[in-house]
Every structure is written in structure tokens, then in C-alpha cells.
Amino acid sequence: MTLTGHMLIGQQTLAGNREAIHGINPATHAALEPAYAGGSAEHVEQACALAWAALDVYRETPLSARAAFLETIAQEIEAIGDELIDRAMAETGLPRARLSGERGRTCQQLRMFARTVRAGEWLDVRVDPAQPQRQPMPRSDLRQRQIPLGPVAVFGASNFPLAFSVAGGDTASALAAGCPVIVKAHGAHPGTSELVGRAVTRAVKACGLPEGVFSLLYGSGREVGIALVTDPRIKAVGFTGSRSGGLALCQAAQARPEPIPVYAEMSSINPVLLFPAALQNRAEALAQGFVASLTLGAGQFCTNPGLVIAQQGPALDSFVAAAARLIKDCSAQTMLTPGIFNAYEAGVSLLAENARAQVVAAGQIGTGPNQCQAHLFITNASDFLADHTLQAEAFGAASLIVQCASDDEIRQVTEHLEGQLTATLHLDDADLEQARTLLPTLERKAGRLLVNGWPTGVEVCDAMVHGGAFPATSDARSTSVGTAAILRFLRPVCYQDFPDSLLPAALKHDNPLQLRRLLDGQRETQA
């Protein structure tokens, strides 16, 4: 397929009229063709008009048709073949195996939402039948279902060019909910975005859906993003990226005449607590697992373990020594973009210059551009509690160990943490009681708690929560990974005393969708 550098506005391809971006090979700094001219507010207007026109049709597509659409997107992405992986490798510096796996995850995610759509539990159908004889007042017939919020703006992430970008988790869950989607492509992988965007528009056409169900825009500055978030036809936003970027979108969305929800997944340092018995019994193995998780993908994961909390003593010293040895052996890895590399270097410098933290070890220095050198720092609890900047995320393979003098300091440090995507506990049986006392705090902070694992590697499934208290996300009530992500884009509507012919299929008296409804206070056990 020849890349065109054009935006996809419904079934139209259109060249932008603003400053162009190029994909950049971060390993070489080479600019990749073609140029992607940025869109303008006019293009946002066109895409929003099409999305709005598509809404009332798309949101009432039969569940089977909507599910088939999601599956068709997956097929179309797979049909691109090696070209997709080759282009993504060139734009991101990520290795082939990682990107092949990520493509699998992306397509599995689309098929998972197809199953979720078909099962229909997300409709949360509740029926309270009429009670005409009730005293002192009869009860009306009342039926509730969930409907989609409306068109959704999605801002792709840099670090998952497939699984959290054009047809990634936000897009898949919004389309599953019945919302048309307008994606603003991430500037770090415009060609990958075009390839996937074209796969989606082919699926829209193949499934006979209104073209406005999907559009893909480019833009190097703020014009497109702000125009999207402030357009009155956009009813929700999905975003994965920096805290400053997420907060800017939240503010724009709140300042609208009609404020809208923003689901921004922003920043997290993912604390790892090493309990005494575990540390005593397997300091070396813990150090190996830790360094592997820390340096995976040059540390460019939202769930990267950027903070380790443990009680000081010989066992922790062993862990630190082993981790230092392993870090020193770590090769440098190419980061995704020059911007991410520069931000990582700045973050590491801040820690290195902070008198409250000491460098434990650094990895090997790379030779090409944008090479991430792993870093491990150490501090103590009182310094950590005194300096909020020690909680700042340095996106990449850097982590900070907090040595605590007592259980009480561990509790203080834990309670002092900002909201997090994950919190990890490494423990043995003898640690259970101490771990139990910290759980309430960790539950209040994080979306996912792990025992004896590492936070990188986010399973896409029903039970996953990729969320957490602010500032990990802008809305702790939600997850951006897993089937519960569909719930972000829905709102309830109640139908009172509707004639059956006017009711949507989900609410009709003979239950044609065979949903297990909450009927008169009881959950139906048979469909």
C-alpha cells in the first residue's frame, strides 16, 4: 500500500493545510516519507459533522452487526501484513517481535470487544413492570438501558503504536459502546496510523456503516486537538500520554458550555513494596525480576516500576547490590522519540542533581541517538516525604528505591504517594500480616494491586483495571484496558410506559436479545 500522508475524514482522504510532520526513525534520526500535513479546525468541523450524522444510525446497529464491524477491523489490520510491522519498526525503534505481539494484542482486543458487544451485559437492562393495582399509587412500566454518549475524540499514545493508538483500546471500546470515533494520530507514528486508519475505513465501508463512524486527523500543534475537544458534537475524550497533556485536555473539556468526560491516563510510578521475608529469602531473584521489568522496552510503559519501597537492612542491601550489578550490564535501548528521550534525560538529571537522592547504578551508554541509559537511584523515607519532586515520573528505565527505617515509615511513604496505575507487593507467608495492614492504603491509590509479579504486561481481559486515582488517571471510576472500558462511554436512559413498538430491542417485552435482565428486582438466570 502506498502511504499518502492524507487524513481520513469518513471515506474521504484529504491533505492537510498546516505544518507537516514526518515520522522519524529514532535510531537514526532519519525523516520518513511521506509528509503528513496537519489538519485545521475546518477538518475537525468536517469530521465532527460526519460523526454527528452517523451517531443515531451507528448507535442503533444490531449488536451482531457492531460486533462484526469490530472483527472486520481486526481482519483488515491483519491483512496489511508485514508492511504494518515494518513501518511501525521504522517509526518507533521497537523490535519486530514486540510489534508483532502488539498487533496480536490489538486484534484480540477488538475481537474481545466484539464478544462483549454480543453478550450485551453492558446494556444493563433493568425492567420494573407496571403495577396498576399498587396502592396508594399505581406503578408505571419502567425500563432502563445504556446508550452511547456520542462521538468520542481519541488521542493515540506514543508507546503503543498499535494497541493504544488508532484502533487501540480507547477506539475499540468507544466503537463497541456505539460511539463514532475521531482519532488524532500521535505524531510519533503517522505512517502506522495511516495504515491502521485505512484498515478501519475499509471495515466501515465493508460493513455498510455511515462513513462518519471513523475519521483520522493529523496535526503538529494544538489546533486540531483543542478544536476536537471543544466541538459541541464531541461527547467524551480518551487520551493516553503525559500529565501536562492530559490536564490540558481536561481543562478544555471542563471549560466548554457543556463539559464532557475526559478519560486521560497520565502518569504513574507504580510503587513496588518488598516485604522483609521475601527480601530475606530471594533478594537476588527479586533484583532480576525488577531490572527486567524496569528496562523492558526501554522502560517506556505506563506501568514501569519507578519506585521501590522497603525496610533498610542487609536484605535490602543485597537487593540493591544485585540490582546495581544487573543495571550496569543493561545495554542502552532506542527510545520512541527524541522528545521522550530528552524528557527522560531531563528527569534523570533532576534526580542526579537532587541532594536527597543518590545514584546507585547506571546502565551502559548507547552510541546512536535517543539511547536510554538505565538508572537506579536511592533515597530514604524522610527525604522522600520532604520532597514531592521525588514522585515525578521519569518516563523510561529509571527507578528510585526508598529505604525506610521502620514499618511506620513504610506506611507513611505509602500514604504519601500520589494515585497510581499499579502497586506491587513482594511477600512471603511471614509478610502477610504486614501486607494486610497496607492494603487499604494501596487500594485507595491504585487501580491494580499485584502480589509477587511485576507491573509491566497488562492483560486484556474482563478483570483488568488500567486506571487508578488521580493523577494516574483523570477519572478513577474507569479502566482503559479490558472489557469494562466500554462502560466509560455509556449513559442510562429510562423508558416509562412505552408501547412495545416504540421500545428499543433491548427493552422489548419478549426480550428478543435474550438478555439476562434485572427484572422486578431479580436478576434473570435464563435469557
Add this chain to the structure above:
Amino acid sequence: MTLTGHMLIGQQTLAGNREAIHGINPATHAALEPAYAGGSAEHVEQACALAWAALDVYRETPLSARAAFLETIAQEIEAIGDELIDRAMAETGLPRARLSGERGRTCQQLRMFARTVRAGEWLDVRVDPAQPQRQPMPRSDLRQRQIPLGPVAVFGASNFPLAFSVAGGDTASALAAGCPVIVKAHGAHPGTSELVGRAVTRAVKACGLPEGVFSLLYGSGREVGIALVTDPRIKAVGFTGSRSGGLALCQAAQARPEPIPVYAEMSSINPVLLFPAALQNRAEALAQGFVASLTLGAGQFCTNPGLVIAQQGPALDSFVAAAARLIKDCSAQTMLTPGIFNAYEAGVSLLAENARAQVVAAGQIGTGPNQCQAHLFITNASDFLADHTLQAEAFGAASLIVQCASDDEIRQVTEHLEGQLTATLHLDDADLEQARTLLPTLERKAGRLLVNGWPTGVEVCDAMVHGGAFPATSDARSTSVGTAAILRFLRPVCYQDFPDSLLPAALKHDNPLQLRRLLDGQRETQA
């Protein structure tokens, strides 16, 4: 029981140290004893500290204990007896039968949430068991449940001194979710608030719960309210009242270092569409139903039918004539507060002075203070579309008829509406197709759609939605009435590879709470 005029901070009763409010009998303007001295930021601090201390204990109470607590509150409210109704009558001017009914609704609501808590569906338990043999990577054991957001600030409504005040819908749903609650009493019924607040604190004590589960504060100015919403320990807000009040709370909540959700139910004019055949067949009956709904409780309902939309012609003329005749016979009714009366008079004056609207009829003028005189106005579609102020809510028994020249004008007027709590369709069989074409628009606007009924009278049940698009509420994803209101105060947490002994009861392997879990992608049909 002797009213003390004191705040309830946990189990303590404390006199405020700011300007006092008195209950006012709106029928006589008489000030009622005792004085309720306002609290200060210090009292907010005390209540928040207690609520925070109670959180981790209260949120893990067994479901049966939490349900029993809600039922005990209902019993304690009933045990107050006539004193509660007498005081509420004096403070609100509402009649005995209405307040007795509202007390019943309030207690039924608490018992309904007790059943919801016990059933446990709100925990939304999802289990994806480990797959150690999976290729290329094993799957961890992943389990999700919902936990409460944290302490909730509740601002009581003026117009439901029992059902939407101290132990009303917001409080009941937040307590059901496991959130401690701090209520700021509405100044219109401080004595009623004290009586109910004491019932709640007795229930807290009787059930052996931490005292911080509930506090009740007073305050005449903004100090207490803003201190509450900006306290870092408050994690969500429930509010029912004016648009300006709701928006002020939303702004304060968004400006926090950690923004929090605000569920504000603000304003709605509840459009009623009269379709041609219905209007032709039963103009007189429709006028009777309309005027009864409009003037019920002096029109002081959030769901009051403040807008009628219909096609011009003889049938609409008959409806207007009948409604005018009935309105003229309506006695004046005492409004809840001088403030509400003054706002109503101002709203009616604005309409009367607006050249785009004409007075159709006015009800009888009252003789005492704060007497609501019913008003009916009429305009046409082009004027309505040209003047946004015609959509402003005049809280009370005033409504505006919009005459449309065509189906297309009806569609334009409907699409032009702001978000609404309800939208009502009066139709006969011959109207079904026209109604069907308007449904998508109405679904996008309103939380509840009714056929051939009237919007006043909100059933408290599973299927109810008392919500709707902005500015009817600040968060269309929610309802403030019905069992789904519990979902507002929850967030998901995932537990990965937890040993069974560390898992909360809802997630343990042998399912001791007998929940129907989403297990490995399938809903369990047996507990």
C-alpha cells in the same frame, strides 16, 4: 425531642460559631426556634478527619451489616413520629399528606438500598483465573471488584426535605456504596435536618460503626460548602439545586489539586410533546393532566412540565383554551422559601416582559406571603429558536407552550433543547411514526422518556433514571434516584495473583458471598 440547633460531628453535638439561620414558616414568615449557628472551616476539618478515619473500616463492613445500618436509619426516622412531619410542615409549608408520603419514600429508599447492598451486583465481580500453560505467556489470576470512592459531601435539596435531604437519595446511595457522608443541611429546613441527622447518628451508634460515617453541618454562607468540596479527604459530591449552585461546586471540585466527581442535579424544563392524533382525540383530558402536573406542589419539582411543544391548529387551540380555563381556577400555593418565591416571580416577570412570549392565563393570586400564582405562556417556534432565555427554568408552576408550524419546526425545537431530566410524549397510534423520528433526539437530551404520562412523580426503583444531559445534571452517566445511584460512588480495583487469604471476601476463590461473577468471560448463572 428537643431541637438543639447544634451540628452533628460524628457522635458529638457542637454549636456553630458563624451567623445563625432559622427555619422560616413560609406561610407566615415566622422564624422558628432554635437558631442554627453556622459551622466554620474548623468544623469541616473535624468532620472530614472523622470521615477519613471511618473510611477503611466502614467500606469493609460485611454487606449484611451495611444493609442493616440502612434499615436502622429507616427505623430511627420512623420512630421520630409526628414531630418530624410537624416540623417539616412548619419549615416548608408542604401539606401533611405529602410529607407523610415523602417520609415513606425516604424509608423505602433506604430499605431498597439495603436490598441492593445485600444482592452485591454493584460489586461487579470479574474473575479471570490464571492460565499457567498459556502460550506464549501464562496468564495471571486477575480479579476485579468495585470499592467506594471515599467520603462524600451531600448538599440537601430544598424541595424534598426528607427524600432528597439529610438521609435522602444521595446519602443513602453513598452509604450503600461504603462511603462516609458529610451532609451540609439545606437552610430551608434546619430543624427537619437535625431530627433526621440525629436518627442517622443513633443508627451509627446502634450498629457499632465508626462515628465518622456520618456528620451534619450547617452554614448560611459559602464557607462550609467550599471547605467541604475542597477538602482533600472528600472524594465525591452529591447536590440537588440550582444551576448556579451546582456549577459553582463543579468549578470548585475541578480546581482542586485532585479533581473529584460532582453529581449535581441542576435544572430542567421537561418538555412535553403533544402529537396530532392525541391532541385531536383528547385535548381536554390532556389539559387536565398537564395542569395537575404543572401545579402539583406549587410546581416545585425538578420534573415539572415547564415546556409544551405541539403543532399549531384547532386541536392545540382547544388544549390551550382548556388549560387556560383550568389554570385560572388554580388556587395559589405557598412556596418553600422566600428565596424560591422571589426567583419564581422574577422568572415569570421575565417571561411576561419578553415580547416573544404571551401570557395565556394566570392562576388565582394568593393573600399570604410566598404565594405561587400559576402561569401559562405561549410562543412560536421561530421565537423560541431565536431566544435562548425562553429555555430558562422558572422553578414553580409556570410553563411555556411552543406552537410549531410544521413537523420540521417540531424537530428543530426539539434538537434545540438543552439537556433535560425528562421528555414526555403524548401520542395515539396514528402518531407513532412521527414520535419514532423524534426519539433519537430525545434520547440524546433526556434521562427519562415517558409516553402518555406526566413527568412529576419519580418512582424509586431499579430502572429509574433521574439524570440527563448537561445542564439537567453535571454528569449524564448517572442517576440520582433508583438503585443505579450507588454506581456513582464506586471505582474498580483489580487484584493480580493474590493469595486467597489476602483477597477481600467478594473475590475469594470459594465465593463466600455467593455472587454471580463474570468468570472467565461467562456470567455465572448460579451463585
